[in-house]
Amino acid sequence: MAVACALAALLAGCQTVGAGSPSGPDLDTRLHDADVMSEVNGNVVAKAAYWGGLYEQDPRDAEAAAEYASALRAVGSTAAAIDVLRRAESLNPDDPRILAEYGKTLTSSGRAAEALPVFDKALAVDPDNWRTLSAQGVALDQVGQHDAARAVYRAAIAAAPGEPTPWNNLGMSYALTNDLKDAELAMRKAVSTPRATGKMRQNLALVLGLRGDYTDAERLASAPTAPAAISGDAEKLRAIVTQPALWAREANADNNPVIIE
Structure with a gap:
């Protein structure tokens, strides 16, 4: 595949992999090196080369x-990811990993309505997967079904009480409808967990700023782990709160406050 070849070329020169193509020790070495790079450095290009x-x-x-498609989505090659997943689904029609990733990729490309039945299929096979539940909630929020989305986030929280992502997404769901008090409560739950990220603390800062609590928002924004460009993201969140249709466009942007996982 051309995408896999291009990604592999970034590592050590591309050879097309497939029937009748060179493999053996050289390929194994490149794949191993790519795997190490992806794990140690969080290098999604290396991850794409490895899984590709x-x-x-x-x-x-x-x-x-599923992992290859996830990496392609991370590097912005959404169309290529969808092509991989369509083929993978035809070969593994009931595999929850394929279905969940397919739903996430459709959601991140603004095709949430198409993603919802795919998530339903994934959850029929693996009903307690908190990541799939949380991602389904994002798709529901994108199509304006906020009550349904919040119910799904709470199911994800029940399935994985220590995970911050469903709490984060629940908080951002409330922010979409300007229910900022509930948004803050959910976001504080997210950041209180050991696995909370700087992005989640940024999201809480944005919500606090929208509520007028600039002192606490500034404290979070100036913390050593806080990402940059709080003010720009605050403007984006204000726009999202007043224009929920922007959610789909921003679903997988770098500065998007919602986490699809």
């Missing part, structure tokens, strides 16, 4: 297809 190589070797490998 495995996927090219065996398109029936559901794990490789």
